[in-house]
Amino acid sequence: MPFFAAQSIPSPSDAAVFEMHWVSRCRLGDQDALANLISKHRARLIRTASNLLRDPHEAEDVSQEAFIKAFREIGKLRDDRAFGGFLYRICVRLCMDRLRLKKFDTTELDLTSTHQSDEIEDRLLVEKLLKCLPIELRTTLVLRELEQLSYEEIALAMKVPVGTVRSRLHAARIKFRTLWMSEEGEA
């Protein structure tokens, strides 16, 4: 009988036990455990990377890179229950690295075309405004407002103190608002 066959909806503690079990099996080269871990974390990872990079294809690339790196370094993980956070941290840092590389990419967005739907227009405007923010502020804002992470989780993912997250978030909100107001004024 499979290990989890009798389980229905797992509680958070059960989920942690499942994860621990899968991680330890994955370390031994179990294919099912590998597939389970990927399908469990894939959606969140790709969504976060998409919002940080504003490009779904690049987000898939970065998520793939994060998974490969995490599985390669799985031996370094001291607590198997922390695999999710470990993977997420790798992904956020890879996204920040990509954003640093893209910093000099000066592609201009065309917001003037009228045939686009409101939803796409909003997305393009958000992309334009986020591009104007420094990488650290942008990452902090996205992780807080879109991914709903706590200050502690953001601090862990970005490897900075909680106080820094607080001040960055404050600055990011003000700057985003100012940019939005100037964009609205121009419109």
Next chain:
Amino acid sequence: MRQAKNCKKFEHLLCEVGDRDLTELEEVFMAEHSKGCASCGAVQNAQSSSLKLLKDGALNHEGNEQFDLRLVRIININRARESYAYWFPAVISAGIAAIAAFALMQILSGTYVARPILFHGPQANNGSQNKIQPKLVYPTQPKIIQVR
């Protein structure tokens, strides 16, 4: 002066609205200040509108099953590459190639001299009619010298 201080406090609280529940006093202060100060009221509206825009413009791409399959395949290839079985044939082939290269270099540099193989009896002229075979027979019978 007092007004400027209140505006600063208002802006500070405005940023904290999304992160924590404000106290009753803070809520009352914000409500009263936004009524009395037009610019702070506008900032409050702008703040909520800009954050709403940010949330509306979120991307919800989450990948699909193909991503999982592709990733499992890549990880398996990487694992195989890191294993002994993957590199063993390559190491053996490299060894053979190195020996062959060494032998070739020896021949080309002239340090290796091929010596003719000498045969006796019926094999001596087999397939090498035109070659001069060295004489392996003494021209005269050796003398036996008795030493006293």
